[in-house]
Amino acid sequence: MIQTDNLTFRYKKTECTFCFPNIDLKEQENLLILGKSGIGKTTLLHLLAGLLPPVSGKIVMEGVDINSLSHGQLDKFRGQNIGLVFQKSHAVQSLNTVENLQARLFFSKKSKNNILINNLLNQLGLDDCKKSKVNELSEGQLQRLGIALSVVHNPKVILADEPTSNLDDDNCKIVIELLINQAKRTNANLIVITHDHRIKSLFSNSIIL
Numbered sequence: 123m124i125q126t127d128n129l130t131f132r133y134k135k136t137e138c139t140f141c142f143p144n145i146d147l148k149e150q151e152n153l154l155i156l157g158k159s160g161i162g163k164t165t166l167l168h169l170l171a172g173l174l175p176p177v178s179g180k181i182v183m184e185g186v187d188i189n190s191l192s193h194g195q196l197d198k199f200r201g202q203n204i205g206l207v208f209q210k211s212h213a214v215q216s217l218n219t220v221e222n223l224q225a226r227l228f229f230s231k232k233s234k235n236n237i238l239i240n241n242l243l244n245q246l247g248l249d250d251c252k253k254s255k256v257n258e259l260s261e262g263q264l265q266r267l268g269i270a271l272s273v274v275h276n277p278k279v280i281l282a283d284e285p286t287s288n289l290d291d292d293n294c295k296i297v298i299e300l301l302i303n304q305a306k307r308t309n310a311n312l313i314v315i316t317h318d319h320r321i322k323s324l325f326s327n328s329i330i331l
């Protein structure tokens with residue numbers, strides 16, 4: 123569950139203050155955030171992830187006012203409750219695909235679960251890449267590994283920044299369905315920001331910034 127209340131933000135040394143519309147998502151509700159380039163979509167996602175502090179306003183996630191947490195508490199909360207899908211994967215170069223997912227579970231304090239990892243890789247069409255090092259993956263495979271890394275620990279909130287931008291039509295469908303199904307399976311909220319018109323019809327709930 124996510125509620126925001128009168129969120130505003132300003133980057134240092136800039137004039138422009140962003141004022142964001144309120145968000146109120148109950149369990150299992152998803153949201154698509156649209157808007158023209160530079161309007162502040164990624165900024166809003168970073169506020170929701172606790173990566174940027176708002177100038178004013180409030181973000182309550184799973185009943186926790188995330189901006190009242192210390193840095194350490196926020197890191198722990200993010201690690202356990204939030205799955206972040208970035209435009210570029212944050213995989214560890216020196217590890218292979220499976221090892222990256224095992225490391226993600228370890229840092230989220232979740233037990234190693236090879237069945238879960240294998241299922242996820244299978245759904246994402248990454249079966250043949252289990253032993254591949256990150257620098258041996260194509261852009262599309264890397265993006266799908268990024269998705270796997272962001273959901274393997276079953277987060278309560280999945281925040282995705284342009285998750286389908288580098289993908290062909292088939293993989294776009296696979297990835298967005300995986301995110302939607304994963305959110306459904308774990309009663310999580312899924313928030314996606316995108317320019318990708320292919321996925322608009324899959325979301326009933328959207329806001330335009």
Ligand SMILES: Nc1ncnc2c1ncn2[C@@H]1O[C@H](COP(=O)(O)OP(=O)(O)OP(=O)(O)O)[C@@H](O)[C@H]1O
Binds near residue numbers: 159160
């Ligand atoms: N670290 C920063 N310092 C100063 N200004 C920034 C910083 N990061 C982003 N901005 C500015 O804030 C505005 C919003 O950026 P943001 O990345 O949130 O937009 P966006 O809607 O996600 O754009 P796009 O769709 O092109 O990715 C832009 O004008 C950008 O130049």
